[in-house]
Amino acid sequence: ENVDPQKTAFLLRKAWTLYSVTPLYRFHRARLRDYARLLSAFIAAEKQKGLAVEVGVELDIKVAVSSLADLRGSEQDQAAVLVQLSLRSQASSRNSEDKLVWSGWFCSVYGDDLSENVPEDFTCLPLFLTHGAESYTSMVGSWFQKTFDCCFRRLAISPLNLSWMVAMWAGCQLDGAASAVELVFSVPRLSQPLDISYAIHPEDAKALWDTVQKTPGEITQEEVNVFMDCLYAHFHRHFKIHLSAAKLVKVSTAVASAHCDGIVKILHSQYLPGVLMLLTELAISQIQ
Amino acid sequence: HLATSLPLPSERDHLRPRIDLIVFMIDIKSKYSLKNVEASLAHVDASFFLGKVCFLVTGVGRVNACSIETNAVCKLGEAYCSPVLFCELELEGIRVVTAQRLLRMLQICAGHIPGVSALSFVSLMRNSDDD
Numbered sequence: 515e516n517v518d519p520q521k522t523a524f525l526l527r528k529a530w531t532l533y534s535v536t537p538l539y540r541f542h543r544a545r546l547r548d549y550a551r552l553l554s555a556f557i558a559a560e561k562q563k564g565l566a567v568e569v570g571v572e573l574d575i576k577v578a579v580s581s582l583a584d585l586r587g588s589e590q591d592q593a594a595v596l597v598q599l600s601l602r603s604q605a606s607s608r609n610s611e612d613k614l615v616w617s618g619w620f621c622s623v624y625g626d627d628l629s630e631n632v633p634e635d636f637t638c639l640p641l642f643l644t645h646g647a648e649s650y651t652s653m654v655g656s657w658f659q660k661t662f663d664c665c666f667r668r669l670a671i672s673p674l675n676l677s678w679m680v681a682m683w684a685g686c687q688l689d690g691a692a693s694a695v696e697l698v699f700s701v702p703r704l705s706q707p708l709d710i711s712y713a714i715h716p717e718d719a720k721a722l723w724d725t726v727q728k729t730p731g732e733i734t735q736e737e738v739n740v741f742m743d744c745l746y747a748h749f750h751r752h753f754k755i756h757l758s759a760a761k762l763v764k765v766s767t768a769v770a771s772a773h774c775d776g777i778v779k780i781l782h783s784q785y786l787p788g789v790l791m792l793l794t795e796l797a798i799s800q801i802q
Numbered sequence: 803h804l805a806t807s808l809p810l811p812s813e814r815d816h817l818r819p820r821i822d823l824i825v826f827m828i829d830i831k832s833k834y835s836l837k838n839v840e841a842s843l844a845h846v847d848a849s850f851f852l853g854k855v856c857f858l859v860t861g862v863g864r865v866n867a868c869s870i871e872t873n874a875v876c877k878l879g880e881a882y883c884s885p886v887l888f889c890e891l892e893l894e895g896i897r898v899v900t901a902q903r904l905l906r907m908l909q910i911c912a913g914h915i916p917g918v919s920a921l922s923f924v925s926l927m928r929n930s931d932d933d
Contacts, residue, residue, distance in 0.1 A: 670866035673831075677869075702831070735871060742833075759834035761867060774866070 521584060522783060524617070530643035531651070532669035532776040534797035535620060537628070537636035538662035543581055546595075549661075550579040553597070556657045557650075574602040576612055587624035587791055592639050594621035599650055616646030618654055623790040628798045640797040641790070642666060643778070669776040669797055673762035679772050679792065680765035681738045684716070685723035686785055692716040692768035697745070699760035710760065712749060716768060808842035822912040823854050823920075825904060830861040833869045836878075843882065853920030854911050855884040858900070863890030883924055 554577040561575075578598045585594035596619040600612035620639035622629070629638040644651045655666045671679075684695045694713045701708040726741050727733065746758045764773045770780045770789050780789050803818075810818070824846065829835040839857070846855065857879055861867065872888075879886035889900040911920045 672866050673869040674871060746833075756834045758837060758869075759832045761831060762869065 521582065522786060525619075525786065526780055526783060528645050529777050529779050530645055532671075532778060532793060532797070533642040533644070533655075533666045534669045534800040535640055535642045535658075536665045536801055537632050537638045537640075538658070538664050540635050541637040541662050543593075543595075546579045546581060550577045552661070553577045553579070553654065553657050557599070557653050560653050575615075576600045576602055582619070582621075585619075585621055585623075585790075587622070587787060587794070588626060590626050590629055591622045591624065592629075592637055594619050595639060597654060599646070599654070616644070616650040616654075618642060618644040618646075618651065621790060621794070623787060623794045625794045625798055627795075628801065640801055641669075641794045642797075667800060669793075669800055671772055671774050671776055671796065673774065675796060676762050676765045676772060676774060677742050678733075678735075678738050679770075680767060681723060681726075681741045682733060682788075682792070683765075683767040683769040683785070684714075684719040684741075685727060686767075686769050686782075687720075688716075688768050688782065688784075693766070695719040695768075696764075696766040697757075697762060698764040698766075699757055700763045701760045709763075710755070710757065712745070712757065714745070719767075807838055808845040821850075821854075823856065823904075823908045824850055826855070826857050828857060828859045828870070828875060830859055830870050830872075831864065831867045836870050836874070840878070851882055851884060853884075853923035855882060856904075856907060856923075857884060857886045858904070859886060859888045860891050862888045863892060863896075883927055885923060885927060 554575060557575050557577065576599070578596075578600070580596050580598075582594040582596055586592065596617065598614060599616040601615045602612050619642070621641050621643070622639050623641075625638055625640055628640055632638055644654075658664060659666065680695065680697060693716065695716055696714070697712045699710045699712070701710065722744055723741055726737050726744075728737065742758075746756070749755065749757050762774070765771065769782050769785045770778060772778045778789070778793065780786055826839045826842065827835070828839055857875065859872070859875055862872075875886055887900065887903065890896050891900075907923070909915050910918050910922070913919065
């Protein structure tokens with residue numbers, strides 16, 4: 515559980531698009547270099563077919579697949595797998611710096627619910643996070659689907675789960691200045707879309723959560739409901755608008771932010787395992 | 803007759819026909835609709851809960867837009883001994899089937915079906931859990 519902050523620094527402050535992935539069939543950790551080579555060839559072939567390539571510019575995509583040993587929850591979890599696509603254009607032959615254009619990583623943090631019930635040849639890494647162009651995501655996804663007989667699906671986050679997240683993260687103890695707790699609502703059935711942004715001072719939000727939570731370390735649905743009802747009541751008192759009738763689409767705290775389309779940004783390394791554990795759980799429930 | 807909440811305005815009491823069935827609609831995308839229903843339930847006479855009340859949960863097709871726990875609604879149904887129906891109004895087929903179900907229930911509650919009364923719903927509710 516002690517994750518080296520240096521190794522995971524690249525995960526922070528990036529908007530990751532979330533997917534759930536079914537277990538990978540016959541995935542062998544010893545063959546990561548082979549997989550990188552095969553994926554690289556696949557991408558080159560796809561580009562030859564004429565997908566997003568400018569005529570005359572030779573673009574060489576370098577693929578790196580690595581294992582992140584520390585990125586897991588329990589011993590039963592598989593260590594995370596990171597895939598990185600870098601661009602090596604003809605012009606920069608002297609400059610050895612490759613430009614990272616896309617990253618994606620598979621992980622499982624306390625995904626025992628899934629891995630317990632799966633036969634021997636399968637590797638469970640139910641959460642997939644990507645950052646970079648959609649065209650690369652779809653190529654990498656296709657290759658994995660064909661090679662390991664797995665299935666990727668965008669992971670959407672319901673308002674129910676978003677409210678769980680904001681309650682959990684608003685209650686986190688953070689050193690230093692924390693940013694405001696923000697909830698964004700989308701109002702349905704209007705001729706023109708209307709978004710309402712509700713920002714709360716982080717200390718007020720934490721103080722509210724502390725009065726609601728009965729047992730430290732444990733959170734119940736009831737407590738989340740009370741927390742949210744307080745926020746809704748406060749807003750209604752001032753603006754006479756029932757936020758509970760609107761759709762919660764995005765939550766932002768100093769720990770992390772999450773959008774209902776399945777996009778997450780983790781801001782604090784201290785809470786990385788906690789956030790990943792929650793996302794792993796969501797991914798698993800989407801698979802089952 | 804449609805109402806956004808209960809109690810109904812008392813001015814029209816004398817013009818109102820007998821109420822045979824109350825369907826409380828809860829939109830799974832709106833926490834507010836659940837709270838509204840919970841508040842309105844307090845205004846319903848106890849005699850209605852002998853089979854003349856039903857909860858209709860809409861919007862269940864959109865799992866990712868859930869703002870309410872389905873568990874909470876089922877508990878509500880149990881607490882008030884009334885059936886909970888789930889439907890998706892955006893799909894015409896389900897809309898039609900649900901309307902037919904409600905119509906059938908209404909016929910029974912209004913006493914139009916010989917041999918079956920609203921009380922049958924209550925006894926149907928109490929099967930699996932009490933064994």
